[in-house]
Amino acid sequence: MADLVTNDSRIAAIIQKETRRQESTLNLIASENTVSRSVLAAQGSILTNKYAEGYPSRRYYGGCDFVDQAEDLAIARAKELFGAQYVNVQPHSGSQANMAVYFALLEPGDRILAMDLTHGGHLTHGAAASFSGRMFQFSHYGLSADTQTIDMDQVADLAKTFQPALIVAGASAYPRIIDFKKFADIAASVGAHLMVDMAHIAGLVAAGVHPTPVGHADVITSTTHKTLRGPRGGLILGSDTFARKINSQIFPGIQGGPLMHVIAAKAVAFHEALQPGFVQYQKQVVKNAAVLAAALMNRGYKLVSDGTDNHMVLVDLTRNGFSGKEAEERLGSADIIVNKNTVPNEKKGPFVTSGIRIGVSLVTSRGMKEDAVKTMAGYICDVLDDTSAVKKTGPLVADLCRQYPLYAGDC
Ligand code: DSN
Secondary structure, eight states: OHHHHHHOHHHHHHHHHHHHHHHHSEEOOTTOOOOOHHHHHHHTSGGGGOOOOEETTEESSSOOHHHHHHHHHHHHHHHHHHTOSEEEOOOSSHHHHHHHHHHHHOOTTOEEEEEOGGGTOOGGGTOTTSHHHHHSEEEEEOBOTTTOSBOHHHHHHHHHHHOOSEEEEOOSSOOSOOOHHHHHHHHHHTTOEEEEEOTTTHHHHHTTSSOOOTTTOSEEEEESSSTTOOOSOEEEEEOGGGHHHHHHIIIIIIOOSOOHHHHHHHHHHHHHHTSHHHHHHHHHHHHHHHHHHHHHHHTTOEEGGGSOSSSEEEEEOGGGTSOHHHHHHHHHHTTEEOEEEOOTTOOSOTTTOSEEEEEOHHHHHTTOOHHHHHHHHHHHHHHHHOGGGHHHHHHHHHHHHHHSOTTSSOO
16 A cells, blocks of 8 residues: 555545445345455456457457466366356456356347345336336236245246246345246246356355355356355356357457456465355354344344345334435444335335344454354444434444454455
């Protein structure tokens, strides 16, 4: 940071303030995590200088020997981590991974069956404002009214009537195990391809604490920065069948030069995820989420599906008399960071919502275990129950943050 402080003190100050913010708040955004110093080092490296359009050993630029080695290593490690035959580590984001797969497997106007955004799906699963909703015809499945788990009967019925060319399984706000085999069977029964977007659960899948889509899906997309705890970026996995088509849709289809510093950081993160400690970490994530769910329900809060199997819970505040936006703001004033989120049968708009999503990946990276999570859940409920509790809770949150520093050991 020394050069930055000298040369651009304004940006240096912003980074320092953001560092302090991250250290002194409980970050419960389910799609965020905190990377190791090694990942930071790779991402902040001189590899950012290099253009490397193309793929290892087939580049449009000279001087790619070493970035080729980095990309080969990232690919090999991701293959080992997920047991996949084919890997592309170049997508700049999960959205671009999804776009490349749609473009590789489909023609504009083709039909896709995916999860409804308000039931937990993602923008790229057919939202009108996304390229996906503009370029393809979508039909959406959702959660069943009684269990609030994915309504597989509805998936099967819609597959039959809508005859999609592609079915997408995967979600941004879904707290339960996804049955990839059932999705694959339904896709096969109507001659559709199956794409799994495992962005949220990739770390759980890598550690074997969520069933893998490998072997069930034709193609799997992901981000690398959520439960997987790598740098911000995308990833595509699958069998060799669609490798050439997908590679050419990533480059030159929708992207130019790959971000070689990010690819090196992905390689570091995959290496970390291959260590035994990563499995322990993901097991702890699942335990912590279960403890959080139980604690919130004990205090009378309604969770979508009444619990969780993964790293997050979704609190339905419909009956509590305040919105997701208000809950996010209240908790934020006590330095507890969550995001407002739509819930099934949402009546409010996306900037207001009736729910909040709470994830424990990051606080688990900080070393929090069940007892600390119970304490934290108590603070969350205190603030949600009564706005005036913010004054008392803020300093307690600060203490908890000091007990579990962001970089106590390396993640
Ligand atoms: N926006 C991300 C999330 O928060 O889940 C998904 O891309």
